[in-house]
Amino acid sequence: MARPLIQLALDTLDIPQTLKLASLTAPYVDIFEIGTPSIKHNGIALVKEFKKRFPNKLLLVDLKTMDAGEYEATPFFAAGADITTVLGVAGLATIKGVINAANKHNAEVQVDLINVPDKAACARESAKAGAQIVGIHTGLDAQAAGQTPFADLQAIAKLGLPVRISVAGGIKASTAQQVVKTGANIIVVGAAIYGAASPADAAREIYEQVVAASA
Numbered sequence: 001m002a003r004p005l006i007q008l009a010l011d012t013l014d015i016p017q018t019l020k021l022a023s024l025t026a027p028y029v030d031i032f033e034i035g036t037p038s039i040k041h042n043g044i045a046l047v048k049e050f051k052k053r054f055p056n057k058l059l060l061v062d063l064k065t066m067d068a069g070e071y072e073a074t075p076f077f078a079a080g081a082d083i084t085t086v087l088g089v090a091g092l093a094t095i096k097g098v099i100n101a102a103n104k105h106n107a108e109v110q111v112d113l114i115n116v117p118d119k120a121a122c123a124r125e126s127a128k129a130g131a132q133i134v135g136i137h138t139g140l141d142a143q144a145a146g147q148t149p150f151a152d153l154q155a156i157a158k159l160g161l162p163v164r165i166s167v168a169g170g171i172k173a174s175t176a177q178q179v180v181k182t183g184a185n186i187i188v189v190g191a192a193i194y195g196a197a198s199p200a201d202a203a204r205e206i207y208e209q210v211v212a213a214s215a
């Protein structure tokens with residue numbers, strides 16, 4: 001089995017701290033994600049800085065676009081984003097707008113299924129519209145209320161759609177193998193790495209779990 005990619009969600013607001021985290025964990029990470037709180041706080045300049053410092057990493061900008069899809073996403077692709085996110089709840093017109101923008105920049109779109117009532121229908125429509133990735137996502141507030149992404153991941157993986165599946169929502173070393181075996185192609189990890197005493201050790205442990213589950 002091809003090893004799923006590991007995506008580090010950088011939700012920290014402080015730029016020097018964010019760049020330091022990225023440098024420390026780089027050997028174990030395939031995709032750097034500029035998280036939603038960070039991109040709102042720091043803006044597009046941080047996208048350019050990441051592309052300059054880490055030209056060999058994929059860069060996802062977690063815009064969680066809700067409207068004006070093409071208009072909002074275009075400058076981020078132009079600045080170097082390889083992937084941006086659009087909310088499934090935004091609806092197909094907005095999703096298609098982000099796909100148009102991505103296609104013009106040889107980039108990709110992830111449709112985030114957070115809070116989508118019918119995730120299977122949204123994943124099917126997104127795949128048909130040309131999205132490359134659908135994201136199973138239990139957000140930080142839902143995690144605080146005890147929710148997890150595992151059942152949704154299983155349900156969407158079973159559909160066998162022609163999209164890659166990303167999973168996010170409190171993933172850590174002890175659950176990394178489970179999500180790989182369930183069919184995730186991209187494993188997103190935030191707090192379990194940036195909140196660890198040693199982010200590099202935490203990232204390495206997750207990398208080792210993903211490699212072991214993919215063997």
Ligand SMILES: O=C([C@H](O)CO)[C@H](O)[C@H](O)COP(=O)(O)O
Nearest residue numbers: 009036168169170171189190191
């Ligand atoms: O997307 C995220 C969240 O909505 C805040 O913007 C997180 O980056 C994502 O949930 C991954 O972080 P963890 O759940 O802490 O692993």
